[in-house]
Amino acid sequence: xxxxxxxxxxxxxxxTTQDLGRPGLMSxxxxxxxxxxRDSLRLANxxxxxxEASVGxxxxxxxxxxxxxxxxxxALTGAPAQARRNGQRVAHNSVVRLRDGDxxxxxxxxxxxxxxxxxxxxxxxxxxxxxxxTDVLSGLGPPPLTIGVVLRVGTSPNALPDIDLAPRPRLTxxxxxxxxxxxxxxxxLTTESRQRxxxxxxxxxxxxxxxxxxxxxxxxxxxxxxxxxxxxxxxxAIQVPREGRPILFLSDHPVTGGYPVVAVVDSTAIDAAGQAxxxxxxxxxxxxxxxxx
Amino acid sequence: xxxxxxxxxxxxxxxDDVHQVIAHHAAIVAAAPPGIVELVPxxxxxxxxxxxxxxxxxxxxREVTALDPLPPDADRVxxxxxxxxxxxxxxxxxxxxxxxxxxxxxxxxxxxxxWVAAFTGFAPGFAYLVGEDEWEIPRRASPRVAVPTGAVAxxxxxxxxxxxxxxxxxxxxxxxxxxxxxxxxxxPALIPAGHRVxxxxxx
Numbered sequence: 001x002x003x004x005x006x007x008x009x010x011x012x013x014x015x016t017t018q019d020l021g022r023p024g025l026m027s028x029x030x031x032x033x034x035x036x037x038r039d040s041l042r043l044a045n046x047x048x049x050x051x052e053a054s055v056g057x058x059x060x061x062x063x064x065x066x067x068x069x070x071x072x073x074x075a076l077t078g079a080p081a082q083a084r085r086n087g088q089r090v091a092h093n094s095v096v097r098l099r100d101g102d103x104x105x106x107x108x109x110x111x112x113x114x115x116x117x118x119x120x121x122x123x124x125x126x127x128x129x130x131x132x133x134t135d136v137l138s139g140l141g142p143p144p145l146t147i148g149v150v151l152r153v154g155t156s157p158n159a160l161p162d163i164d165l166a167p168r169p170r171l172t173x174x175x176x177x178x179x180x181x182x183x184x185x186x187x188x189l190t191t192e193s194r195q196r197x198x199x200x201x202x203x204x205x206x207x208x209x210x211x212x213x214x215x216x217x218x219x220x221x222x223x224x225x226x227x228x229x230x231x232x233x234x235x236x237a238i239q240v241p242r243e244g245r246p247i248l249f250l251s252d253h254p255v256t257g258g259y260p261v262v263a264v265v266d267s268t269a270i271d272a273a274g275q276a277x278x279x280x281x282x283x284x285x286x287x288x289x290x291x292x293x
Numbered sequence: 294x295x296x297x298x299x300x301x302x303x304x305x306x307x308x309d310d311v312h313q314v315i316a317h318h319a320a321i322v323a324a325a326p327p328g329i330v331e332l333v334p335x336x337x338x339x340x341x342x343x344x345x346x347x348x349x350x351x352x353x354x355r356e357v358t359a360l361d362p363l364p365p366d367a368d369r370v371x372x373x374x375x376x377x378x379x380x381x382x383x384x385x386x387x388x389x390x391x392x393x394x395x396x397x398x399x400x401x402x403x404x405x406x407x408w409v410a411a412f413t414g415f416a417p418g419f420a421y422l423v424g425e426d427e428w429e430i431p432r433r434a435s436p437r438v439a440v441p442t443g444a445v446a447x448x449x450x451x452x453x454x455x456x457x458x459x460x461x462x463x464x465x466x467x468x469x470x471x472x473x474x475x476x477x478x479x480x481p482a483l484i485p486a487g488h489r490v491x492x493x494x495x496x
Binding site (some may be wrong): 182184185188 | 418
């Protein structure tokens, strides 16, 4: 049997292997990690007939270039980066066949930050605690991909689906609106600052990454005289440190934190946050869903 | 116990002290309610994340808040980890005098009492151990750039063991050779939250 594999020719700004992470280990101090835009990774896997949790590549701001070893079936989802197979354009959110030696290259995404590449059969990096996700905070998982890395490809138990193109809402670099509910420490914000969290057009700063989005805007006032003991953190948590600029936590968030979590973004909107780019505007609105209690 | 909101698939339980956290965490672990994805105990809180495709948040809140706390006691089958320790840390004398004890009595008290891993954090494998004595040890005025792997250190009421070399402001009272974090072990953390710990003095 010939070996099926994917060779990294260029990694771009940051390319990592991702799946759905390492759930259930936070009590051991291990964050979940996994794709920043889970839904896009799931879709890519479905398109090539993989189980949704199979390992794929998360390419940040494009620039990824790979060479096929053996015949491969792949799909690109998430941030629409212009993709070329041996120089010829191929479609996004679709199924692409690569022959042995074919080169697939991603340009910079037109919108969004993270493009997902799934390969039929799934990629087989070394698993750490059952997951192939690279966690940039804890350092767990395979290291970020670099030139020359060869990722073996497994076999899929499933048949290829009949569809080969999935319609998706367009990603945008214009302002996005994220629904939230008030968090455990909402009362640490002054009444005026709670309103300002909702009224402000926040800007995603360049220091944002898989750990979280750091937002700039008119700083919020917290009751700085209070001292909070560290408590558990979850994805979508909006934490406000003393200097008043919110941090929205994504996949590689720390397990605990010592600043107040004033609000939590709805779980359905976290994938959209995972696609936000530096300079993009984020507005928060109170969720139409009912409060959690 | 207070229930605080934490988005559409989690909630935060808040308690008056770390002993209540330990007892309620033990109760939840023992009852193992279905649908709980993550359980993150901390100094005053437990974060509970729920798979809302299996159960509603309200349902899990009801079950968890109805549980009776399980106070630590010897009869319970809580895993006990023995940690051999050499009390030779550079801050041992400072830590002893902070609680008004001679070095000798401090070492005896530290090794004699039962410690419980109240919660983890800071680094994978790092556990915050709470003892029977309500000690209050101040942090060092200036943190060390590098605390060595295996250093046993104290701050506030907590004892902790550094799983790997890291910066730190805790008072180092000794060191151990046990491996706190090993990815090749079935349970990588030697001391997960809820485990009991005994320090055995090694001379």
